[in-house]
Amino acid sequence: DLSETDEVEGYRYLTRLLRLALEMNIEHSNASHPSFYSLSHETAKIGADNPDNIYLNSNIDGSFSYEVYGNIGEVDYLSFGLKENRYSIDGTMVSMGEIDLSLMAVKEDGSFRLSLGPEPTSQNYLHLPPEANMLIVRQTYSRRMHQKHSVVHIKNLGKSEPTSLLTAEDLTRHLINSLAFVRGTAGTFLAWVKEFKENHKNALPLGDQSFFQAAGGDPKIYYLHGYYDFKDSEYLEITTAIPECEFWNFQLENYWMESLDYRHNPIHLNSKTAKLDTDINSVKIVVSHQKLNIQNNIITEGRSNGAMLLRWVDARDCPIPDIQIKSITELEVQDA
Missing domain, CATH: 2.60.120 (Jelly Rolls)
Structure with missing residues (x-):
């Protein structure tokens, strides 16, 4: 539901x-x-x-x-x-x-x-x-x-065809293709999120990379997709080693695999914005529903569930993060 x-x-x-x-x-x-x-x-x-x-x-x-x-x-x-x-x-x-x-x-x-x-x-x-x-x-x-x-x-670089006026046949074809694009795109990623909800809940496994590439993914990127679902009184603590790579980032999405509103809320971190444990070359990310008084905290904007994704770009290897659900009473909640 x-x-x-x-x-x-x-x-x-x-x-x-x-x-x-x-x-x-x-x-x-x-x-x-x-x-x-x-x-x-x-x-x-x-x-x-x-x-x-x-x-x-x-x-x-x-x-x-x-x-x-x-x-x-x-x-x-x-x-x-x-x-x-x-x-x-x-x-x-x-x-x-x-x-x-x-x-x-x-x-x-x-x-x-x-x-x-x-x-x-x-x-x-x-x-x-x-x-x-x-x-x-x-x-x-x-x-x-x-x-x-x-x-x-x-x-x-070749000889361009002259532009022509839009015809009724052109418009009909464009509209039919547009509706088919909506149906095909929505169907693809709805199937994905159902798979993540069933098998990747509060986890970021490697998954079948060829499956992700078939939908347009970059072959130089490892995609670790997951699905978060936790209570208002809880948060996710994600800990992972950082591989030798060109870039990495982690993001939160809604149920439809749209990234959350990064214009107005902290919903993602990357290799430059996250605070690392340089002694062991790892990072700890805290995912909560509302802002918490802790570093590397990103928020779901108050939604209880959705998709999430970790990217390793041009990485030598592919560490799998450890994810734990913890009680929010262990942290100090920021004033709104």
């Missing part, structure tokens, strides 16, 4: 998915004239979106060639992934090729060029297979509000 919060947020989630789907299928549908949009941001979210990320998506055609160019800014991690977006068909988004900043040549001023196509046209290159229909750019920032963001553009 869903709580009232889960139910009303579910309806909101569907409106958000529809908003994203219309943006993707109507406003940015022309792969001959590619442009970037975002399938996850502050007010519309999909599948455990990362609060430390700025996501960019572009609809592409595997028979074309493209150039992606810009400046990396002060990004901590930057990756480019070619995908076959099948969310509207079977809820999957399989990787067709990936490259990240560690494998790219970047000029001293931060500028870069990346070619996508059958043959390389620049030093940085991703082979573009015929099935690929989406490019995903992940920009990760440890302190997103205080760092200079990357600037990324895309252009078609």
Whole structure:
């Protein structure tokens, strides 16, 4: 049974998915004239979106060639992934090729060029297979509000088809595809959260990484998904070793796997914002429903249940956290 919060947020989630789907299928549908949009941001979210990320998506055609160019800014991690977006068909988004900043040549001023196509046209290159229909750019920032963001553009290197007026047939197709995207996306992540609720409750196991990659995950990231459910008088204490890695973060989500409102509440921590036990290279995170007077405390905003996720980015190994449920009487509650 869903709580009232889960139910009303579910309806909101569907409106958000529809908003994203219309943006993707109507406003940015022309792969001959590619442009970037975002399938996850502050007010519309999909599948455990990362609060430390700025996501960019572009609809592409595997028979074309493209150039992606810009400046990396002060990004901590930057990756480019070619995908076959099948969310509207079977809820999957399989990787067709990936490259990240560690494998790219970047000029001293931060500028870069990346070619996508059958043959390389620049030093940085991703082979573009015929099935690929989406490019995903992940920009990760440890302190997103205080760092200079990357600037990324895309252009078609071939002869672009002339733009044409919207027809009734076009609009009908776009609307049908948008509704199918909503259905496929919601179905995929609802199945996930049911699995986490049954088998990952108050735990962060490794899980089947190929399963997560099939929905569009970055192959360089270990995804440790879980489901929290604890009383108002309790909190979760999550303790884990920190592997040698490029970046890590931990976040809280609602039942629909939307990250919580990171604009206004402390709902996630990362490798720069968390306070570590440097003697043993570990971190202890406290998850509570309301703010507590303790370091590394993040909150569920008052909801009793939802999903959660730990990411290890380009990690040498994959530590599994220890999670304990403790009584809130052991801590001092902050004044509201």
